[in-house]
Amino acid sequence: MDRxxxxxxxxxxxxxxxxxxxxxxxxxxxxxxxxAVIDINSIFQTLTSxxxxxxPNFKLAFTxxxxxxxxxxxxxxxxxxxxxxxxxxxxxxxxxxxxxxxAGFIFEEGFLIEDLKKILAAMSAAAKKAGVKIIAGDTxxxxxxxxxxxxxxxxxxxxxREGVNISPLNIRAGDKIIVSGMAGNHGxxxxxxxxxxxxxxxxxxxxxxxxxxxxxxxxxxxxHAMRDPTRxxxxxxLKEMALESGLCFMIEENAIPVANGVxxxxxxxxxxxxxxxxxxxxxxxxxxKDAETLxxxxxxxxxxxxxxxxxxxxxxxxxxxxLKTKIGGNRMLDMLSGEQLPRIC
Amino acid sequence: MDRxxxxxxxxxxxxxxxxxxxxxxxxxxxxxxxxAVIDINSIFQTLTSxxxxxxPNFKLAFTxxxxxxxxxxxxxxxxxxxxxxxxxxxxxxxxxxxxxxxAGFIFEEGFLIEDLKKILAAMSAAAKKAGVKIIAGDTxxxxxxxxxxxxxxxxxxxxxREGVNISPLNIRAGDKIIVSGMAGNHGxxxxxxxxxxxxxxxxxxxxxxxxxxxxxxxxxxxxHAMRDPTRxxxxxxLKEMALESGLCFMIEENAIPVANGVxxxxxxxxxxxxxxxxxxxxxxxxxxKDAETLxxxxxxxxxxxxxxxxxxxxxxxxxxxxLKTKIGGNRMLDMLSGEQLPRIC
Numbered sequence: 264m265d266r267x268x269x270x271x272x273x274x275x276x277x278x279x280x281x282x283x284x285x286x287x288x289x290x291x292x293x294x295x296x297x298x299a300v301i302d303i304n305s306i307f308q309t310l311t312s313x314x315x316x317x318x319p320n321f322k323l324a325f326t327x328x329x330x331x332x333x334x335x336x337x338x339x340x341x342x343x344x345x346x347x348x349x350x351x352x353x354x355x356x357x358x359x360x361x362x363x364x365x366a367g368f369i370f371e372e373g374f375l376i377e378d379l380k381k382i383l384a385a386m387s388a389a390a391k392k393a394g395v396k397i398i399a400g401d402t403x404x405x406x407x408x409x410x411x412x413x414x415x416x417x418x419x420x421x422x423x424r425e426g427v428n429i430s431p432l433n434i435r436a437g438d439k440i441i442v443s444g445m446a447g448n449h450g451x452x453x454x455x456x457x458x459x460x461x462x463x464x465x466x467x468x469x470x471x472x473x474x475x476x477x478x479x480x481x482x483x484x485x486x487h488a489m490r491d492p493t494r495x496x497x498x499x500x501l502k503e504m505a506l507e508s509g510l511c512f513m514i515e516e517n518a519i520p521v522a523n524g525v526x527x528x529x530x531x532x533x534x535x536x537x538x539x540x541x542x543x544x545x546x547x548x549x550x551x552k553d554a555e556t557l558x559x560x561x562x563x564x565x566x567x568x569x570x571x572x573x574x575x576x577x578x579x580x581x582x583x584x585x586l587k588t589k590i591g592g593n594r595m596l597d598m599l600s601g602e603q604l605p606r607i608c
Numbered sequence: 609m610d611r612x613x614x615x616x617x618x619x620x621x622x623x624x625x626x627x628x629x630x631x632x633x634x635x636x637x638x639x640x641x642x643x644a645v646i647d648i649n650s651i652f653q654t655l656t657s658x659x660x661x662x663x664p665n666f667k668l669a670f671t672x673x674x675x676x677x678x679x680x681x682x683x684x685x686x687x688x689x690x691x692x693x694x695x696x697x698x699x700x701x702x703x704x705x706x707x708x709x710x711a712g713f714i715f716e717e718g719f720l721i722e723d724l725k726k727i728l729a730a731m732s733a734a735a736k737k738a739g740v741k742i743i744a745g746d747t748x749x750x751x752x753x754x755x756x757x758x759x760x761x762x763x764x765x766x767x768x769r770e771g772v773n774i775s776p777l778n779i780r781a782g783d784k785i786i787v788s789g790m791a792g793n794h795g796x797x798x799x800x801x802x803x804x805x806x807x808x809x810x811x812x813x814x815x816x817x818x819x820x821x822x823x824x825x826x827x828x829x830x831x832h833a834m835r836d837p838t839r840x841x842x843x844x845x846l847k848e849m850a851l852e853s854g855l856c857f858m859i860e861e862n863a864i865p866v867a868n869g870v871x872x873x874x875x876x877x878x879x880x881x882x883x884x885x886x887x888x889x890x891x892x893x894x895x896x897k898d899a900e901t902l903x904x905x906x907x908x909x910x911x912x913x914x915x916x917x918x919x920x921x922x923x924x925x926x927x928x929x930x931l932k933t934k935i936g937g938n939r940m941l942d943m944l945s946g947e948q949l950p951r952i953c
Contacts, residue, residue: 267719272749282747285724289732290711290742299743301708306666306767321651327710327763331748363646365672366635367761369714374612379630387634397635398644399763402627403676404617405951411754416712418672418744418763422651606750 274494275599324359339467343385358429359421371410393472431507439554450539469543484553619839620944669704684812688730703774704766716755738817776852784899795884814888829898
């Protein structure tokens with residue numbers, strides 16, 4: 264493989280391989296996609312000129328994401344709010360409270376100012392809804408034919424309070440696995456728009472900020488790991504967490520909520536909703552005895568009203584995701600391979 | 609004007625107008641391009657659950673920049689080190705010590721892995737040289753013909769020590785204006801490569817990390833304002849600072865160092881080196897009595913060996929930059945208008 268393929272951007276196994284082989288060895292990170300956690304004490308330690316016995320009791324989370332979704336306007340949202348919520352959610356998945364966002368724009372020459380205004384208004388409204396401030400920005404323009412309208416990068420900074428520790432390494436056998444909402448809405452909404460399909464009722468993107476519901480969860484139960492199943496969908500994200508924890512995820516297909524419209528569209532398009540991107544749901548692996556409480560908390564929040572417990576963690580086989588299918592069979596879930604849905608976010 | 613033009617990305621007056629009209633009203637920022645400064649006390653204040661009388665005595669700087677330079681390999685560097693140093697320098701211009709960088713990549717399908725490896729190696733080496741860590745990242749892929757090989761966004765976090773306060777608002781009449789090196793090398797190197805021109809000796813990009821030399825300056829004199837004259841060149845950056853300070857900048861053209869190769873190439877290409885992008889120099893407005901000390905400090909550092917005092921600040925006319933030309937005339941410098949050199953960084 265000597266060239267970048269569309270599949271390298273899909274969030275699946277090709278992308279993981281690329282990142283592992285070329286990015287991780289050069290950079291100070293174990294993976295791409297998750298928030299980096301900065302121990303604020305390390306910053307204090309660089310301030311050697313002053314002796315400061317007191318230590319701050321929080322960490323910073325830092326993350327970045329570029330948005331290249333096509334089309335830029337889709338049922339339920341546009342690239343602007345997607346870019347804000349996507350980065351807000353990345354921070355939230357680390358247990359962080361998002362505070363500050365940067366926004367870098369790459370325009371293709373000829374992009375309509377009218378569309379820019381709509382996108383900026385959506386970003387501004389999204390920032391307010393999520394409670395973050397967009398405080399840094401940049402604009403670049405490339406020649407006609409060398410871009411595709413607009414690409415947006417957002418990076419974000421959040422704080423992780425003392426005592427909050429969210430990581431796949433905390434997952435234990437016996438933990439319960441919760442999904443906060445229905446599978447596949449974002450991906451189906453985008454692909455329908457791209458292909459000129461419409462459904463009745465329409466399938467809308469689920470793009471939404473999850474930071475507040477995450478804080479509600481952290482206040483009422485022990486959450487071991489969280490991740491938002493964007494590119495690659497629920498299946499890929501479960502597989503990532505199973506691999507990183509070294510444990511086995513046992514999932515009930517029947518327990519995963521899928522809207523009728525998404526189910527129908529997926530059949531029509533030959534897609535599996537478990538591999539379709541989401542932009543407003545999370546997967547949480549939680550302490551068994553707290554699962555019901557967490558589920559109740561989630562269901563009280565509009566962004567979690569369709570939440571469900573979809574399975575549990577077992578000791579072995581290590582790194583596997585086993586799906587008990589609707590018809591009673593068993594299926595091994597792997598990461599998305601290839602490019603099921605390019606440019607979905 | 610109903611569409612984005614190439615000139616909107618040039619760093620000049622068109623871009624400033626776009627940002628002022630559409631971005632600033634929606635976002636929590638006064639301008640694009642500069643680092644945002646985060647008062648870390650505001651973060652402490654969000655941690656209301658614990659009473660913490662002790663307060664951290666530093667601020668955070670946060671900035672973002674996308675890099676779309678064409679071609680991606682040019683004499684003296686490539687898009688990778690440019691993306692690291694550009695963001696390092698943005699932070700340094702706020703008086704910050706850069707610590708952490710994120711890197712978001714947008715690839716065009718078909719991009720050569722061999723080129724990716726070179727770029728990642730350059731980024732890694734640049735991060736080491738600047739003393740920053742690349743801790744967060746993201747990769748996206750767009751279809752062939754919808755991008756241009758590779759675009760990179762970097763965002764950065766730095767700390768600003770107690771007592772450091774760099775802002776155009778601190779500029780006073782009587783201040784001296786220093787440039788840390790020669791004008792126009794980066795822009796000429798890129799444009800030469802783009803047009804298949806070569807010079808003997810070759811003109812190399814000046815891409816370089818300025819954070820260490822900035823710290824040396826801050827330790828030995830009073831620096832009121834700093835900015836790196838990238839897109840739009842020295843002239844545009846001086847004009848920005850004159851406008852923001854409400855004072856007048858009196859500049860001696862003879863005092864601005866320009867390499868012979870850059871001078872010759874600029875004449876050949878019909879360019880003014882004062883409007884050509886730089887990636888390894890800074891403009892500093894400093895207290896008059898500290899100017900000579902700061903100049904000496906700069907000249908001891910390899911990145912400042914061609915530094916010079918190029919003028920001073922006077923009370924009026926407000927917001928103007930007056931250039932005393934080589935032949936003894938006077939010329940008013942304005943921001944770059946239009947797209948002298950698109951996609952220079």
